[in-house]
Amino acid sequence: GDSVTQMEGPVTLSEEAFLTINCTYTATGYPSLFWYVQYPGEGLQLLLKATKADDKGSNKGFEATYRKETTSFHLEKGSVQVSDSAVYFCALRVLTGGGNKLTFGTGTQLKVEL
């Protein structure tokens, strides 16, 4: 079945440090890939997405490139801020007539300190 594997957290960084959160996937078809973010006390929000190989999703300084050859979708940001502290979820969707069903990873908690 479809699955997503993320690096375990928590990840603790100093402000302005470079961020990488690894994500790899297994899927039977050709998935779309997503990163969702969950700020404390809030619901999940779509951060970025990529729908085909070599696509790059970007938003709020975050980027992730759909790498089919390595089945990866690593999240990166060049300079993190305290306000980026949240839990980040990698997810995939394969359209097989089942509609908009997302398969999530376990989440990676990011803590950014001054």
Added chain:
Amino acid sequence: EAGVVQSPRYKIIEKKQPVAFWCNPISGHNTLYWYRQNLGQGPELLIRYENEEAVDDSQLPKDRFSAERLKGVDSTLKIQPAELGDSAVYLCASSSGQTGNEKLFFGSGTQLSVL
């Protein structure tokens, strides 16, 4: 524009008691989802509605869980009786359209603790 609204925010019950969660999706969104998120895990789909119809309930434990979406707007998810292992955050999400490419909007969730 209001987002997806869920209530209650927190619920504490004893095992074997019934519990219900309520979700009001974004206005005009015909697709509604219920997810369960166990501690330290990602959300897992329980049921998906297209308007009033449950089109994917394969992951819903039907012996104790039930859901309804009367009139294709609000939805309730019920557990009866609750078990200790049901402690989790129950998330509701909604989206527009039926192609499967639409963005999902999530509510803040209901955190259930079964004692």
